[in-house]
Amino acid sequence: MTKIMKTEIIPYFGFDKIKLGLTLEQVELLLGNASERNKETYPDNSFDIILKYHSLGVDLTFSTDDNFRLGTITFYSKDFLLKGKRLIGLKEIEFVMKSNLIFSDIELDDELKELNYKDYASNSNGISFWINNGIVESISIFPNYKEDDETPIWPN
Numbered sequence: 001m002t003k004i005m006k007t008e009i010i011p012y013f014g015f016d017k018i019k020l021g022l023t024l025e026q027v028e029l030l031l032g033n034a035s036e037r038n039k040e041t042y043p044d045n046s047f048d049i050i051l052k053y054h055s056l057g058v059d060l061t062f063s064t065d066d067n068f069r070l071g072t073i074t075f076y077s078k079d080f081l082l083k084g085k086r087l088i089g090l091k092e093i094e095f096v097m098k099s100n101l102i103f104s105d106i107e108l109d110d111e112l113k114e115l116n117y118k119d120y121a122s123n124s125n126g127i128s129f130w131i132n133n134g135i136v137e138s139i140s141i142f143p144n145y146k147e148d149d150e151t152p153i154w155p156n
Contacts, residue, residue, distance in 0.1 A: 005056065009075060009081065009082045009139060010141075011082075011126055011127055011141055012142075012143060012155060013155045015058075015080065017030055018030060018070070019070070019155050020073065020143045021070060021154025022070045023062075024049065024062050024068055027051065027060055027070060031053060031056070034051035036054070046065055048061050049062045049068070050062075057075060057078075057079065057080065058075055058076065058080075059073070059076070061073075069152075069154065071142065071143065073140065074138050074140040075138060075139045075140070076137070082127075083102045085102060087136050088137070088138065089136060090135070091134055091135060092131050092134045095129065096120075099120070099122075103127075105122050105124050105125075106120055106121070106122050106129075107120065108120055109121040116133045117130065117132055118130075126141055126142040127139060143155075
């Protein structure tokens, strides 16, 4: 796609015209065909379809759990900003300092020491930050959920 897109990540929403809750067909109308289309199947027979747009630096995940509406957006490109800050590509120490200024609830959510991965999260913003070998590799956003923690609240 040669079309210029807005690269501000908006928690609980998405970016530019791509918003959580869109159908796979709606996304393909807006972005065209993905560079890659993958399917991940789980033991309970649920599955995800992941559209990878390499030129944009995003993965878009549609899950059986969400009736195949866009439930996760993962950003890999350093072009994407969050609250006006460039976080992808930062060293972990810089990320922690900057993210603490942006979010009051940033915390280490998971650590896989043997693989040198860490996952930080801001649960009040539906955001996850994946650290690989000490560098912010990606940012993922999720929808807000109703009190049952299972029913997504899709943006308008």
